[in-house]
Amino acid sequence: MNILKFFVSVIFLIYCFSSDLKAKNLEIEITKNLRCLICQGQSVYDSDSEFANSLKILVEKKLNEGLDEKQIYAYLKNKYGDWILYDPGFSKNTYFLWLLPILMFIFGGAIILRKVILKKKKL
Amino acid sequence: MKTKIFPIFLIFTFSIIFFVFYKGLQNTNVYTPTLKSEIKIPNFDAKEFFSKDKINSDQIFIGSDYYLLNIWASWCVPCKEEHKYLMDLSKKENIKIIGQNYKDNFENAKNFLINLDNPYDLIFLDNDGTIAIEWGAYGVPETFLIQNNKIIKKIIGPLNEKLLFEIKELTQ
Numbered sequence: 352m353n354i355l356k357f358f359v360s361v362i363f364l365i366y367c368f369s370s371d372l373k374a375k376n377l378e379i380e381i382t383k384n385l386r387c388l389i390c391q392g393q394s395v396y397d398s399d400s401e402f403a404n405s406l407k408i409l410v411e412k413k414l415n416e417g418l419d420e421k422q423i424y425a426y427l428k429n430k431y432g433d434w435i436l437y438d439p440g441f442s443k444n445t446y447f448l449w450l451l452p453i454l455m456f457i458f459g460g461a462i463i464l465r466k467v468i469l470k471k472k473k474l
Numbered sequence: 475m476k477t478k479i480f481p482i483f484l485i486f487t488f489s490i491i492f493f494v495f496y497k498g499l500q501n502t503n504v505y506t507p508t509l510k511s512e513i514k515i516p517n518f519d520a521k522e523f524f525s526k527d528k529i530n531s532d533q534i535f536i537g538s539d540y541y542l543l544n545i546w547a548s549w550c551v552p553c554k555e556e557h558k559y560l561m562d563l564s565k566k567e568n569i570k571i572i573g574q575n576y577k578d579n580f581e582n583a584k585n586f587l588i589n590l591d592n593p594y595d596l597i598f599l600d601n602d603g604t605i606a607i608e609w610g611a612y613g614v615p616e617t618f619l620i621q622n623n624k625i626i627k628k629i630i631g632p633l634n635e636k637l638l639f640e641i642k643e644l645t646q
Contacts, residue, residue, distance in 0.1 A: 388506075430609075430610035
């Protein structure tokens with residue numbers, strides 16, 4: 352009976368720990384995608400500035416309030432602008448940023464294709 | 475003809491790239507969040523500085539024409555520099571100065587106010603810095619001019635003569 356109790360408590364502890372870890376992981380994931388505005392070039396997760404530390408607390412608070420990742424990003428974007436996100440969403444300010452690689456890819460592909468076709472014609 | 479176009483095109487492209495990057499060198503690479511439009515003030519709960527009573531932001535920003543929210547701390551050197559301008563503004567009747575004490579030690583903050591005088595009509599505490607984020611601030615000092623529960627001007631960094639004049643113009 353004692354062994355059973357022991358196992359149950361161990362499983363319970365592991366469960367508690369893992370769910371806590373899961374929440375912590377999400378918090379880390381979010382703060383890694385946030386740019387610290389004091390020491391620019393570092394993420395909030397990496398930074399130890401006053402601002403970054405407050406932001407870590409705030410993210411934890413918001414997660415506890417039940418907000419999800421996207422809502423937290425939207426909240427911070429509203430306060431500080433797109434710049435705070437390392438991975439900005441698709442909007443009228445960022446469409447050029449997102450579409451440029453695709454355009455370059457298509458453009459480059461077209462040049463290669465033309466060359467190949469021209470070569471074939473010569474043959 | 476074809477062989478001539480290519481070098482010209484190459485030189486042209488590289489000179490454009492050079493020009494763009496050269497121009498870019500002079501740009502500041504420090505981003506500061508700007509106020510694009512008048513935004514509503516956030517709603518938050520805080521503790522009053524002296525009494526430690528809980529207050530809501532609705533109770534703070536009511537009754538006066540203009541409010542000046544100033545985020546300060548005793549450890550912040552620029553806050554000392556701008557203090558005289560806040561003292562100047564505190565003499566104005568239609569503007570209430572609200573202090574937000576940011577991540578500070580209570581005794582140090584109290585001494586700061588005793589030594590330099592207290593320009594604030596009300597001070598509340600922001601011990602973990604999360605209320606500053608609600609305002610969209612990221613450091614000290616930062617100052618917000620508020621009219622009808624809307625932020626009409628945001629100042630990052632200490633106040634100076636020019637900004638003092640601007641605030642006085644806006645609150646005529």
